[in-house]
Amino acid sequence: MVSDLLCRLGEIGYRGRVVPAERLRDLQEEIEGRHRQELFDEEFYQERLAGFKFDPPGDLPEARSLIVVAVPQPQIRFTFTWHGEAIPLVVPPTYLYWQETDKQVEEVVAGILGTEVFCPRRFETKGGGN
Numbered sequence: 495m496v497s498d499l500l501c502r503l504g505e506i507g508y509r510g511r512v513v514p515a516e517r518l519r520d521l522q523e524e525i526e527g528r529h530r531q532e533l534f535d536e537e538f539y540q541e542r543l544a545g546f547k548f549d550p551p552g553d554l555p556e557a558r559s560l561i562v563v564a565v566p567q568p569q570i571r572f573t574f575t576w577h578g579e580a581i582p583l584v585v586p587p588t589y590l591y592w593q594e595t596d597k598q599v600e601e602v603v604a605g606i607l608g609t610e611v612f613c614p615r616r617f618e619t620k621g622g623g624n
Contacts, residue, residue, distance in 0.1 A: 500512075509563070511561075513559065567595065
């Protein structure tokens with residue numbers, strides 16, 4: 495099943511891995527360590543990383559594995575004209591179309607693993623958002 499999943503993800507240009515759920519602690523240590531070393535812009539860290547919860551959801555306390563999927567998403571460039579002046583704008587890849595991408599990943603995974611063994615979760619934040 496796992497090899498079918500990873501193959502299907504590769505077919506649509508995504509990369510995936512199945513890792514032990516204990517790796518959440520490693521991820522937490524990595525993110526917090528990089529923050530302590532000031533390797534993240536503080537505004538970026540506060541907006542995108544500080545709110546992660548690294549505990550399994552309450553309804554999945556005994557989860558053993560995580561499916562991690564990386565999706566290439568290019569920056570999107572716009573050029574606006576304001577008072578006759580062209581103003582370029584770069585939109586980060588996660589600002590647009592992320593909901594459609596998440597849905598596609600969930601459909602691929604659920605289609606291969608079935609809903610009995612797969613429960614879609616994104617990183618949840620302390621504030622309850624994704």
